[in-house]
Amino acid sequence: MDYVFSILILVGIYIVLAASFNLIIGRAGLASIAHPIFFALGAYTAALLAIHFGLNPVLATLAGAVVAAVFSLMISLPSLRISGDYLMITSIGFQLGLLQVIKNIEITGSQGGLSNIPTPIAGPERGAVFSIIALAAAAGTVLLIRWIVRGPYGRAINAMRDDELAFIALGRDATRIKIAIFAVGCGLAGVAGGIYAFYFQYLTPEQYEILASGTMLTMVVVGGMGSTWGPVVGALMLVALPQAITFLQLPPSYMAPVQGMIFTLLVILFLFLKPQGLVSPEPPAPLAHRRAGRV
Amino acid sequence: MFEPAVLAQILWTGLATSSHMVLFTIAFALVLKVVKLWNFAQAGMMAIAFYAMYAGVNQFGWPTLPSVGFGLALTLAATLALERFGFRVLRARRSSSLLFFIFTLVCSEFAAYALTLIFGTEPAPLFERILSPVRIVAGIAVSDWDLLALGVTIGLATALALYLRFSSDGRCLVAVSDNAELAELYGISAKRAYLIAFALASVLVCAGMYLYGTRTAVIPTAPLQLMIFAVIATLLGGMGSVLGAAIAAVTLSLLQSYSILIVPSKWQGMILYVFLFVTILFFPSGAHPMRLLRRFGLRRG
Amino acid sequence: MSVLELRGVSKRFGGIVVADDIMLDLQAGQILGLIGPNGAGKTSLFNLISGIFPTDTGEILVAGVRIGAMRVHQRARMGIARTWQNMRLFQTMTVLENMVVAPRDYAGESLLRLCLRPGTVRQADAEACDRALGILERMQLAHLADSSVTDLPFGQQKLVGLARALMNDGPCLLLDEPMAGVEGQSYETMRAVVREEAARGRAVCVVEHNISFIRDLCTSAVFMANGRILERGGIADLLASKTLAELYFGA
Numbered sequence: 001m002d003y004v005f006s007i008l009i010l011v012g013i014y015i016v017l018a019a020s021f022n023l024i025i026g027r028a029g030l031a032s033i034a035h036p037i038f039f040a041l042g043a044y045t046a047a048l049l050a051i052h053f054g055l056n057p058v059l060a061t062l063a064g065a066v067v068a069a070v071f072s073l074m075i076s077l078p079s080l081r082i083s084g085d086y087l088m089i090t091s092i093g094f095q096l097g098l099l100q101v102i103k104n105i106e107i108t109g110s111q112g113g114l115s116n117i118p119t120p121i122a123g124p125e126r127g128a129v130f131s132i133i134a135l136a137a138a139a140g141t142v143l144l145i146r147w148i149v150r151g152p153y154g155r156a157i158n159a160m161r162d163d164e165l166a167f168i169a170l171g172r173d174a175t176r177i178k179i180a181i182f183a184v185g186c187g188l189a190g191v192a193g194g195i196y197a198f199y200f201q202y203l204t205p206e207q208y209e210i211l212a213s214g215t216m217l218t219m220v221v222v223g224g225m226g227s228t229w230g231p232v233v234g235a236l237m238l239v240a241l242p243q244a245i246t247f248l249q250l251p252p253s254y255m256a257p258v259q260g261m262i263f264t265l266l267v268i269l270f271l272f273l274k275p276q277g278l279v280s281p282e283p284p285a286p287l288a289h290r291r292a293g294r295v
Numbered sequence: 296m297f298e299p300a301v302l303a304q305i306l307w308t309g310l311a312t313s314s315h316m317v318l319f320t321i322a323f324a325l326v327l328k329v330v331k332l333w334n335f336a337q338a339g340m341m342a343i344a345f346y347a348m349y350a351g352v353n354q355f356g357w358p359t360l361p362s363v364g365f366g367l368a369l370t371l372a373a374t375l376a377l378e379r380f381g382f383r384v385l386r387a388r389r390s391s392s393l394l395f396f397i398f399t400l401v402c403s404e405f406a407a408y409a410l411t412l413i414f415g416t417e418p419a420p421l422f423e424r425i426l427s428p429v430r431i432v433a434g435i436a437v438s439d440w441d442l443l444a445l446g447v448t449i450g451l452a453t454a455l456a457l458y459l460r461f462s463s464d465g466r467c468l469v470a471v472s473d474n475a476e477l478a479e480l481y482g483i484s485a486k487r488a489y490l491i492a493f494a495l496a497s498v499l500v501c502a503g504m505y506l507y508g509t510r511t512a513v514i515p516t517a518p519l520q521l522m523i524f525a526v527i528a529t530l531l532g533g534m535g536s537v538l539g540a541a542i543a544a545v546t547l548s549l550l551q552s553y554s555i556l557i558v559p560s561k562w563q564g565m566i567l568y569v570f571l572f573v574t575i576l577f578f579p580s581g582a583h584p585m586r587l588l589r590r591f592g593l594r595r596g
Numbered sequence: 597m598s599v600l601e602l603r604g605v606s607k608r609f610g611g612i613v614v615a616d617d618i619m620l621d622l623q624a625g626q627i628l629g630l631i632g633p634n635g636a637g638k639t640s641l642f643n644l645i646s647g648i649f650p651t652d653t654g655e656i657l658v659a660g661v662r663i664g665a666m667r668v669h670q671r672a673r674m675g676i677a678r679t680w681q682n683m684r685l686f687q688t689m690t691v692l693e694n695m696v697v698a699p700r701d702y703a704g705e706s707l708l709r710l711c712l713r714p715g716t717v718r719q720a721d722a723e724a725c726d727r728a729l730g731i732l733e734r735m736q737l738a739h740l741a742d743s744s745v746t747d748l749p750f751g752q753q754k755l756v757g758l759a760r761a762l763m764n765d766g767p768c769l770l771l772d773e774p775m776a777g778v779e780g781q782s783y784e785t786m787r788a789v790v791r792e793e794a795a796r797g798r799a800v801c802v803v804e805h806n807i808s809f810i811r812d813l814c815t816s817a818v819f820m821a822n823g824r825i826l827e828r829g830g831i832a833d834l835l836a837s838k839t840l841a842e843l844y845f846g847a
Contacts, residue, residue, distance in 0.1 A: 097568025152704020166684035171672035214404040260408035
């Protein structure tokens with residue numbers, strides 16, 4: 001039963017990650033793959049606040065989200081004023097650099113990882129309660145993003161993606177929109193991090209390496225960039241596939257690379273054969289307006 | 296600590312170890328200049344190059360030269376296939392740079408996973424013996440590897456420079472890198488230029504991995520880390536300048552080597568990223584000395 | 597009243613001079629034609645005014661205010677509206693949507709405002725919608741409001757491009773080859789609209805190759821070649837000049 005709950009919690013966390021990553025790269029078209037590090041920032045911040053200050057998990061998770069959002073500014077502000085391409089490089093550098101810091105300082109437990117994260121909920125209901133939390137966070141994230149991208153703000157994002165130069169020349173501050181979206185997306189990844197930290201109670205730096213971005217890309221590209229439900233499908237797939245692979249009865253040292261190969265291969269195939277992913281973007285909400293001609 | 300003998304030794308060894316980094320950087324910078332592509336798939340190319348050579352030497356028992364040839368052949372095949380069936384398709388579809396970015400990165404990750412499957416995660420050098428004979432020259436320890444590394448790098452870099460300057464193909468590359476559409480109007484095939492650029496990059500990558508692999512034990516995810524250096528050096532050298540990138544690579548490498556005098560070893564890995572941030576914040580168009588002087592008001596123009 | 601002023605604006609890219617000591621003074625109500633052979637630097641001049649490239653030397657002023665330090669979107673908000681040679685409409689959106697994101701101030705641009713005061717955003721949206729429909733009605737395009745721009749024929753797409761630029765109610769309108777490929781009713785509509793805008797006090801600058809349009813509409817013109825303004829003055833004089841004809845058609 002615990003196993004089922006773990007799966008549900010992972011599904012919830014992955015949906016938050018996929019939906020927020022989709023917001024950044026699918027909707028706003030920002031070239032960043034540093035999503036895992038914001039997941040890490042949220043997780044470590046929440047965990048450390050709980051361990052050293054006894055902060056309750058909800059506040060700690062929110063703090064983690066805020067920290068992740070603030071750190072996102074450290075990447076977006078300097079690089080976006082130059083070009084979107086710079087964001088690409090800055091995001092990789094930031095991810096790897098911050099990982100180095102995490103691996104080397106005592107307080108995060110360095111390479112060995114951070115364990116003994118306190119949790120307020122113990123006992124048999126733990127799995128059930130966390131499942132509800134994770135799935136609620138997932139639902140909240142999907143609906144929040146859906147609300148943002150329908151309506152005027154979403155229209156601006158679409159126009160920006162269609163033709164950024166024309167968009168800017170109309171008087172729109174594209175840079176500010178990108179920075180805002182990046183902050184929201186990274187903040188949501190931080191929330192996912194907090195939930196992960198308090199349920200699994202153990203964090204290691206390896207989970208956030210550059211290969212982790214391949215997993216996130218799989219969810220978003222295969223699920224469908226630019227759609228609301230694509231990330232959900234992507235997250236479900238990401239949780240289901242490894243389970244399916246265990247049925248192959250491979251020796252343990254083969255599992256991780258085979259899984260990785262399948263994920264990356266899927267991304268490549270979809271990029272070429274079905275770029276819109278499994279779930280096509282839904283048409284935007286029509287503009288409500290008076291019928292033309294009536295005065 | 297700061298005795299001249301030590302400093303000189305660090306200089307020599309630093310220069311020698313910068314060799315493969317320079318080769319990786321030149322390869323990356325060349326592809327960026329000609330194809331206008333941030334080729335993160337180069338990490339995959341590097342991994343394939345090394346492990347093909349490794350297989351040749353250790354699995355098939357071939358002597359060095361055929362193994363290197365095998366490595367080069369596989370790298371060339373993979374790279375040219377990538378350009379022909381991957382990038383060309385994305386280009387024809389006018390895909391965004393985000394898609395190119397995802398594609399190149401995922402290709403490298405796929406290669407890393409595939410090679411982990413085949414070769415495992417145990418660090419492995421190309422030959423079993425890493426150490427090479429050392430002699431003392433003017434108080435500095437000079438190893439055979441150092442000489443080979445410097446020789447290969449200087450040789451290849453010079454050959455590339457001459458090729459770009461004097462051969463007709465080389466000049467096509469430069470023309471395409473300046474303005475691909477204009478070059479097409481003059482009958483220069485951009486597609487061919489891209490293939491040549493990738494082929495040259497494959498050679499450089501292979502040589503670099505040979506040097507790197509004969510000195511260090513390699514794991515499948517190592518190239519991804521090495522790539523970051525190449526990217527930073529390219530940025531620092533100014534995009535579009537292969538020479539600038541090479542100079543930046545040597546400089547960065549030397550700075551890294553000398554940093555052990557000041558920075559504790561556990562923070563060595565961070566230096567590169569600090570440089571990346573400094574570059575993005577203050578020198579986004581590269582740290583060209585003339586531009587720097589102008590920027591700080593020391594030279595009109 | 598001087599709406600747009602260029603004082604000694606110069607720009608070179610490597611060895612190519614796209615603008616050489618350009619002096620321009622655009623008045624309210626004026627329709628200035630910018631003519632010259634291809635590659636003369638006409639569109640580049642628009643790009644310099646818009647702020648897409650910084651100038652090497654010189655100043656650009658809008659209503660007496662120096663805009664040299666302003667970024668592209670800020671200059672648009674100062675009142676510089678423009679169209680593009682290749683229209684640059686937002687392909688995945690309808691005509692009305694294209695226009696609604698185009699006013700100088702767009703309420704839906706700020707995530708903060710969207711979250712804190714959604715009511716005002718919705719209100720501003722509705723107002724922009726009304727304005728947009730008004731402009732479309734003027735141009736007899738109102739029936740196309742909900743059509744996807746990719747479904748429209750070329751001439752109508754160009755009209756939509758103009759309509760979108762008109763959502764910017766600022767003092768300055770830059771039109772980059774608005775008539776290229778346009779004929780018949782669309783031509784008439786465009787001509788009428790541009791005349792109206794000038795009559796309402798806008799300063800209009802038009803890059804065009806279509807001589808009859810220039811002769812019809814423009815009050816004065818400026819002839820550019822190789823980044824320099826060679827001659828300026830009344831349309832009739834310019835068009836009658838032999839040297840210019842040689843440069844234009846000989847080029």
